[in-house]
Amino acid sequence: MTIALSFWESVKPEDLFQAIADEENRRHVVKVMKTLSVDPVWTKQIIEAVEAGRIETRCFISWLARELRPSRYLEVGVRRGFSMAMVASRVREVEIYGFDLWKPDYAGVANLGPKFVQSEMEKIGYIKRVHFFSGDSHRTLPAFFGSKRATLWDRLKANRRFKRRTSFSMITIDGDHSLLGAYQDLLDTMPYCEIGGVIVFDDIAPDYSKLDPEAVKVERGNDPYGWGDLLGVWRAIKERFRNFRYFEYTKDPPGVGLAIRLL
Numbered sequence: 001m002t003i004a005l006s007f008w009e010s011v012k013p014e015d016l017f018q019a020i021a022d023e024e025n026r027r028h029v030v031k032v033m034k035t036l037s038v039d040p041v042w043t044k045q046i047i048e049a050v051e052a053g054r055i056e057t058r059c060f061i062s063w064l065a066r067e068l069r070p071s072r073y074l075e076v077g078v079r080r081g082f083s084m085a086m087v088a089s090r091v092r093e094v095e096i097y098g099f100d101l102w103k104p105d106y107a108g109v110a111n112l113g114p115k116f117v118q119s120e121m122e123k124i125g126y127i128k129r130v131h132f133f134s135g136d137s138h139r140t141l142p143a144f145f146g147s148k149r150a151t152l153w154d155r156l157k158a159n160r161r162f163k164r165r166t167s168f169s170m171i172t173i174d175g176d177h178s179l180l181g182a183y184q185d186l187l188d189t190m191p192y193c194e195i196g197g198v199i200v201f202d203d204i205a206p207d208y209s210k211l212d213p214e215a216v217k218v219e220r221g222n223d224p225y226g227w228g229d230l231l232g233v234w235r236a237i238k239e240r241f242r243n244f245r246y247f248e249y250t251k252d253p254p255g256v257g258l259a260i261r262l263l
């Protein structure tokens with residue numbers, strides 16, 4: 001880990017966000033996005049936003065990977081591997097663990113799965129095998145971490161692949177966008193973040209003017225605690241895990257939460 005805890009304890013959010021917006025980082029994000037296959041929905045939008053100087057999720061992940069040089073990266077919600085590619089392009093030797101249900105036609109585009117994502121990573125020069133865990137994260141994460149919530153069979157299957165539970169220096173949560181589901185993914189992964197490691201939480205401030213309100217309501221699902229949206233989920237997590245320092249970037253969509261483990 002190459003960022004001192006004293007930095008995380010003292011840095012002002014606006015200084016951190018300015019560092020993330022640095023030119024090398026934005027150029028790197030654009031270069032990687034241009035190397036990956038074109039996603040008819042998102043590629044152009046992301047490139048235009050970053051070229052216009054806005055910082056979106058991929059900028060956070062690229063900067064964090066450049067500075068932290070994670071040895072192990074876990075991502076819930078991989079889709080075409082945009083975020084994963086930011087890490088893989090920065091740190092060739094990183095071990096990557098990708099969890100996805102591969103929901104068909106996610107965001108109106110075919111969700112092509114592990115083989116496609118592996119070939120995308122190879123395009124940007126990552127030659128290791130990504131460890132993929134296909135299925136609902138509310139089953140695959142507990143099985144992977146050996147939680148008692150997983151069925152014995154799921155745990156046994158996971159143990160055949162990985163004997164020991166492990167910790168991660170970078171984790172991105174961008175899978176299930178229901179309020180309870182996203183909260184659960186955070187609960188399941190945050191205890192495995194290393195001290196000095198970081199959790200990235202996507203979509204805390206989406207551009208609602210571009211979204212169908214009915215679809216947003218369906219996606220959020222039940223809200224028994226009155227969280228309202230993913231920013232509310234993030235704030236509930238803040239209360240729950242006091243051993244992290246939290247940052248919220250809500251100026252540009254989709255909005256990103258960062259949590260750095262201090263203790």
Ligand SMILES: C[S@@+](CC[C@H](N)C(=O)[O-])C[C@H]1O[C@@H](n2cnc3c(N)ncnc32)[C@H](O)[C@@H]1O
Pocket residue numbers: 076077078079080081082083084099100101102103104106111135136137138174175176177181
């Ligand atoms: C927003 S996309 C991820 C985008 C990706 N992080 C990137 O940077 O390009 C969300 C992904 O989460 C997956 N997903 C949704 N619900 C899930 C669940 N319960 N378990 C695992 N994956 C899920 C979808 O299949 C989809 O591929």
